[in-house]
Amino acid sequence: MSLSGAAAEPHTEQPFLQHHFALPEQQAEASKIGMWLFLVTEILLFGGLFAGYGVMRMLHAEAFHQAHAHLDRALGALNTVVLLVSSFTMAMAVHSARRGERRKLVLFLALTLSLAGVFLGVKYVEYSHKFHDGLLPGRLYAHRGDATAGQFMFFSFYFLMTGLHGLHVAAGMAVIAWLLRRARRGEFSARYYTPVDLTGLYWHLVDMIWIYLFPMLYLIS
Amino acid sequence: MTGRNYLNERRGLWSWLTTRDHKRIGVMYLWSTLLAFFLGGVFALLIRLELLTPGKTVMSADTYNKMFTLHGAVMIFLFIIPSIPAALGNFVLPLLLGAKDVAFPRLNLASYYLYLAGALMALATLAMGGIDTGWTFYTPYSTSTGGAVNLVTLAVFVLGFSSIFTGINFIATVHKLRAPGMSWFRMPLFVWGMYATAVIQILATPVLGITVLLLLMERLLGIGIFDPKLGGDPVLFQHFFWFYSHPAVYIMILPGMAIISEVIPVFSRRPIFGYRAIAFSSVAIAGVSFLVWGHHMFVSGQSVLASAIFSFLTFLVAIPSAVKVFNWVATMYRGSISLQAPMLYAISFLLLFAIGGLTGLFLGALATDVHLHDTYFVVAHFHYVMMGGTVIAFLAGLHYWWPKMFGRMYSERWSRVAAALIFVGFNATFLAQFVMGSRGMPRRYYNYLPEFQPLHILSTAGSWVLALGLLIMAGYLLASLRRRPDAPPNPWGGLTLEWQTGSPPPTHNFERTPRVEGGPYDFHLVSEEAAAGRQR
Numbered sequence: 001m002s003l004s005g006a007a008a009e010p011h012t013e014q015p016f017l018q019h020h021f022a023l024p025e026q027q028a029e030a031s032k033i034g035m036w037l038f039l040v041t042e043i044l045l046f047g048g049l050f051a052g053y054g055v056m057r058m059l060h061a062e063a064f065h066q067a068h069a070h071l072d073r074a075l076g077a078l079n080t081v082v083l084l085v086s087s088f089t090m091a092m093a094v095h096s097a098r099r100g101e102r103r104k105l106v107l108f109l110a111l112t113l114s115l116a117g118v119f120l121g122v123k124y125v126e127y128s129h130k131f132h133d134g135l136l137p138g139r140l141y142a143h144r145g146d147a148t149a150g151q152f153m154f155f156s157f158y159f160l161m162t163g164l165h166g167l168h169v170a171a172g173m174a175v176i177a178w179l180l181r182r183a184r185r186g187e188f189s190a191r192y193y194t195p196v197d198l199t200g201l202y203w204h205l206v207d208m209i210w211i212y213l214f215p216m217l218y219l220i221s
Numbered sequence: 222m223t224g225r226n227y228l229n230e231r232r233g234l235w236s237w238l239t240t241r242d243h244k245r246i247g248v249m250y251l252w253s254t255l256l257a258f259f260l261g262g263v264f265a266l267l268i269r270l271e272l273l274t275p276g277k278t279v280m281s282a283d284t285y286n287k288m289f290t291l292h293g294a295v296m297i298f299l300f301i302i303p304s305i306p307a308a309l310g311n312f313v314l315p316l317l318l319g320a321k322d323v324a325f326p327r328l329n330l331a332s333y334y335l336y337l338a339g340a341l342m343a344l345a346t347l348a349m350g351g352i353d354t355g356w357t358f359y360t361p362y363s364t365s366t367g368g369a370v371n372l373v374t375l376a377v378f379v380l381g382f383s384s385i386f387t388g389i390n391f392i393a394t395v396h397k398l399r400a401p402g403m404s405w406f407r408m409p410l411f412v413w414g415m416y417a418t419a420v421i422q423i424l425a426t427p428v429l430g431i432t433v434l435l436l437l438m439e440r441l442l443g444i445g446i447f448d449p450k451l452g453g454d455p456v457l458f459q460h461f462f463w464f465y466s467h468p469a470v471y472i473m474i475l476p477g478m479a480i481i482s483e484v485i486p487v488f489s490r491r492p493i494f495g496y497r498a499i500a501f502s503s504v505a506i507a508g509v510s511f512l513v514w515g516h517h518m519f520v521s522g523q524s525v526l527a528s529a530i531f532s533f534l535t536f537l538v539a540i541p542s543a544v545k546v547f548n549w550v551a552t553m554y555r556g557s558i559s560l561q562a563p564m565l566y567a568i569s570f571l572l573l574f575a576i577g578g579l580t581g582l583f584l585g586a587l588a589t590d591v592h593l594h595d596t597y598f599v600v601a602h603f604h605y606v607m608m609g610g611t612v613i614a615f616l617a618g619l620h621y622w623w624p625k626m627f628g629r630m631y632s633e634r635w636s637r638v639a640a641a642l643i644f645v646g647f648n649a650t651f652l653a654q655f656v657m658g659s660r661g662m663p664r665r666y667y668n669y670l671p672e673f674q675p676l677h678i679l680s681t682a683g684s685w686v687l688a689l690g691l692l693i694m695a696g697y698l699l700a701s702l703r704r705r706p707d708a709p710p711n712p713w714g715g716l717t718l719e720w721q722t723g724s725p726p727p728t729h730n731f732e733r734t735p736r737v738e739g740g741p742y743d744f745h746l747v748s749e750e751a752a753a754g755r756q757r
Contacts, residue, residue: 020326031393041427047428048430
């Protein structure tokens with residue numbers, strides 16, 4: 001092994017390029033690997049909840065079936081559509097960033113952000129109804145007149161799963177707001193838009209998790 | 222040491238706390254994990270002291286329960302898991318690859334602060350009255366006992382993310398930051414081991430995260446999942462817990478094996494035997510690790526069929542493990558072996574890991590496990606693998622890279638004395654426990670039958686010899702820091718890239734980007750004179 005090659009020089013022409021990368025492509029690819037790995041950990045995090053849900057639903061099939069009738073399918077379906085459309089606007093944001101179209105990027109990021117807000121708003125309405133009816137997780141459960149015992153277990157999972165998902169939506173909103181600010185300042189270009197790209201990946205995952213949550217919680221047959 | 226390096230280029234506490242240099246983060250991790258090792262060690266000594274006599278020796282039964290819980294939790298979550306990857310790995314992995322840093326330096330620093338936060342939370346439980354669940358937090362006891370279980374589960378959650386961040390960083394680094402010419406099969410085997418470890422960190426740790434979160438929710442809200450009174454299933458917790466925690470023991474042992482694969486060829490002056498077999502066996506262990514968690518649950522009431530399958534899969538782990546051991550021994554065969562401290566620890570590792578690995582087969586077999594389950598046999602097996610394996614390998618790595626990290630050599634004579642004391646003390650402590658376990662001494666018990674006392678005395682005396690060895694080690698390592706910098710760039714005549722830069726390395730690791738033209742263990746291509754010249 002020998003030591004040769006160029007001595008380390010600061011990257012003056014590419015301010016976004018960190019010192020330990022030789023090329024912008026190398027940096028972008030590394031970031032992408034990092035993001036995919038992070039998404040894998042997210043899937044496993046939710047995977048644990050899915051597995052717990054599966055086991056408890058098997059043990060309490062009747063209670064889960066009856067409890068799920070308390071959920072509002074129309075609102076659930078509405079939110080599914082809202083998130084799907086937001087995934088589309090996010091994809092358009094990434095597309096605009098790649099082409100260096102700043103105004104479109106800002107527009108699509110703003111749209112995605114508002115759709116995420118709508119999603120959380122609908123979730124707020126749903127949660128308020130549940131709170132009002134005493135349909136709460138664990139020992140907080142206060143609903144009267146259930147035909148089968150154990151329905152609290154369904155709401156334990158309902159709140160854990162949608163709550164954790166909601167936190168991810170809120171975190172995504174914070175990141176998108178930050179992207180919006182940077183996009184307005186013109187910090188992204190066709191040469192550098194990695195943060196937009198990565199946030200897009202994250203947002204699609206959040207969307208995808210909801211696509212599993214919706215039938216698991218709202219459409220039990 | 223000449224001129225500027227990563228230690229002296231910037232000065233002051235603030236420059237350390239805000240650093241993004243993988244070497245400095247590695248050093249901060251090193252001191253933190255060593256402190257955790259010291260604390261966990263003190264707890265261990267107190268446990269052994271209490272067990273010197275049946276009944277009460279120095280502490281109450283409640284205190285004893287809290288002591289072994291904290292010993293386990295501190296040693297596992299604060300010391301062993303981060304010690305090799307986050308401390309030594311952080312320091313040497315980019316150097317071994319010829320890179321300037323890890324892929325995500327900021328994430329690396331964030332990982333350290335998460336570790337620090339998690340460590341403080343875990344230790345704060347001491348002030349809150351401690352926890353007495355054992356490090357496994359089994360339900361339903363953990364959902365009904367008081368104390369600081371809530372805080373410690375949050376600590377484990379935070380520490381898990383610290384570990385995940387390190388894993389993400391290492392995988393991206395290995396994929397994207399190898400120096401020109403560093404193909405996958407020219408990577409040092411330490412890197413292969415770290416890569417396999419990182420895969421497990423990423424795939425297993427999130428499940429632990431959600432498990433402790435569910436446990437926390439069970440305690441706070443009574444969500445029902447683990448509570449049989451509410452229609453939940455406490456054994457489900459064991460499945461969840463071991464789905465992480467069994468792979469986690471490979472998070473602990475693979476890095477140890479990775480160090481041994483570096484030390485043995487250098488101190489035998491021979492090319493490693495079976496490079497690809499060792500590299501792939503790391504990946505194989507990582508793969509199999511996900512399929513064996515049920516072997517912790519043979520007596521939990523899981524189905525006999527499941528137990529039989531888990532038992533069979535457990536035996537599979539022996540294959541890649543044995544592949545490594547035989548390759549290391551074959552590397553030493555007809556080598557020119559020099560018995561300096563790193564090699565002494567590597568040889569200790571071979572002996573102790575062989576015992577630890579083989580006794581694992583007793584526990585993996587269904588019929589013998591029913592007899593040995595929850596006895597000192599398990600405790601001894603676990604310590605032979607985790608301490609005799611991982612910790613001894615960590616010490617090998619610490620002695621191997623110490624001159625590189627700090628630019629100082631340590632006392633060779635004292636390092637040999639310490640290695641001998643540690644080896645003898647360790648065996649006295651834990652061989653006695655194998656015997657006790659096979660005779661039925663249950664683990665975690667405060668009290669015991671009088672006929673076990675001679676072996677308990679032997680075990681406790683052994684723990685003192687072990688502690689003496691470790692204290693001597695701490696003494697000469699710390700003393701070396703007060704000496705004038707005297708480490709040459711390549712004190713051991715190694716061929717990997719970290720030895721081709723200064724000791725300590727400059728901030729950007731290499732004056733010029735290395736270009737790799739050969740394998741990491743091509744000792745057969747190096748003449749004796751060149752090897753001797755390299756040492757000056």
